[in-house]
Amino acid sequence: MPDKTPLIQVKNLDLYFGAFHALKNVSVDFHSGELVGLVGDNGAGKTTLIRVLCGIHKPTSGEVWFDGRQVKEFHPKLAIDNGIETIQQSVGLCDNLSIARNFYLGREPVRRIMGIPFLDMGKMRDLSTKVIREFGLRDNVSADDEVERLSGGERQSVKIGRAVEFKNRVVIMDEPTNHLSVREREHVNELALQLKEQGLLVIYITHDIFQVHKLANRIVIMENGEKIEDALTSSMTADQLEEVIRQGGRKVEKREAV
Amino acid sequence: MALAALKPLVRRHAEIGIFLIAALLVLWFSASSDGRWANFYNLASVLQVTATLGLMSLGVALVIGTGEIDISVGSTFGMGALVYLWLALRVDPALAMLAAVAVGAAIGAFNGLLITRTGTPSLIITLGSLMIFRGIAIALTEGFSFSIPYGDRSGATYWALGGGDLLGINTALVWLVVILVVLTVTLKMTPFGNRLLAVGGSASSAHSRGVRVDRIKLAAFVLSGVLAAFSGTLEAGKLGFADGSMGRLMELQAIASCVLGGCLLAGGRISLIGALVGAFVLSSIQSYLVVMGVKPQWFMLLLGIIVVAAAYGDRRLRNWSVTR
DSSP states (O other), rough: OOOSSSSEEEEEEEEEEETTEEEEEEEEEOTTTEEEEEEETTTHHEEEEEEHTTTSOOOSEEEEEETTOOOOOOOOOHHHHEEEEEEEESOOOTTTBBHHHTTTTTSOEEEEEETEEEEOOOHHHHHHHHHHHHHHHTOOTTSSSGGSSSSSHHHHHHHHHHHHHHSSSSEEESTTTTTTOOHHHHHHHHHHHHHHHHEEEEEESSSHHHHHHOOOOOEEEEETTTTEEETTTTTSHHHHHHHHHHHHHHHHHHHHHO | OOOGGHHHHHHHOOOOHHHHHHHHHHHHHHHHTTTTSSHHHHHHHHHHHHHHHHHHHHHHHHHHHTTTTOOOHHHHHHHHHHHHHHHHHHHHHHHHHHHHHHHHHHHHHHHHHHHHHHOOOHHHHHHHHHHHHHHHHHHHTTOOEEEOOOGGGOOHHHHHIIIEEEEEEETTTHHHHHHHHHHHHHHHHHHHHHHHHHHHHHHHHHHHOOOOHHHHHHHHHHHHHHHHHHHHHHHHHSEEEEEETTTTTTHHHHHHHHTTTTOOOTOOOOOHHHHHHHHHHHHHHHHHHHHHTGGGGGHHHHHHHHHHHHHHHHHHHHHHOOOO
16 A cells, blocks of 8 residues: 655646746645556646656746655756656667666766776676566677667667666656557566555556556546646546546636636 | 678778778878878877877867867967966976966866856857957967077976977877877776767767766866867977967867767767877878978868868768668
């Protein structure tokens, strides 16, 4: 069962990109041991919201609390140090670097020689090789190959493998099954469940309410930068939630008119 | 086909093109100059020019590695030379060198902070600082040159800072080799190098992995400023004098060296040794034109034509390497 105090608490969050109001007064709690499906149409603000949580965007106003402390400074480094691993949709891998170097980018293991930090390439190769084998990359792909060589599915696998390997307290997955085959998709969904069982918080973003309804214990629906639904999967069926998404925009307008 | 076996090698090492061009030019220059180009004295002078241009190119290559560009290095070179000459006699040559390097670091920090804090393209910021520091150099010298009389240029420090020869070759070359090794190791074998190339490959991906993109870029600009000013110090140490125009247009040669040497202007892929060989090619061409008695007014034109031809040849080689 989820803890009483939320691990991540978002309070009245607003975010503007110039004049564009990307997040509108969003408040939501996330607990350890939960698998939360974050659902909504394109442009609903799902990715923007998690990019605040993983430190890429700084909110214009509102508060974010992590583990009982208010987050004052937003940078991916701080989020990672706090144990938040994120599988981003469009970023996360540098094509010009090898798999091993990408794997450890920003947290490179070092061996000091006369105080100077040198990359521990042996360690970097070993662990990333283990992970790419587990995640079924082609046999002729080595950890020293540049990411440029990889297919879309293999890139996604590297990102997922990295997040799982470094998992700590939170794993955020933004459309994790994109580019993946049916079998790989099942593998990823199974991993998400395992992480939840291990007591981590998993936030799973997708368009597909039916897919995530089977996995998640709670669904948060966003629309036009607002949270419009937050319900346990035990209390609403996937069909009911889909109806909410379909009606979403209109319902919001009605609320504003009142 | 034996040649086809070379394709993967060429693909992986963008600097192979410039090695090939350098080898061809050396053969051509040696064969066609009747010993006037390929003699020890002339080659030593080519290597001295390679050393100063090469040091500058190494710094520019690091900045290119982050996906930015630094065209202010010609002025930084001049500032380094002037600061060194101004202080060497008044204070001490070693301290003068440190002061010159500090000025270079300050110019680099000026560039780097403006670029990362304001998000303005580095091309326009460093174009501006190219003019600003050239303007300061011209204003400071008021049309005269700073110099150290030959008789005062004795002692180990003067010797080590470009003022003397080791085995007949200017000491600047020793600095170049040492700095090349240090920077290559830094780039390939340290977290800083990994992050620098990551920033050039995809700044947003690097950022999402927790890399402090702005700090990496700032560090690259500072290194570039330091190397350009140090290179100016070595040139001033050799010549013993400098005026406000010292290092003019060198920034373009440094960028050409990098690009010829296989550095991708988009960032993320650079070759330090390639940039050096690029600098060697440019200084070889210049010296060839001199020894062949070509009138100086034709230098620019001929240098430009050869650079374009070399770039084209390199492009052909690159394209060939990716065909089946």
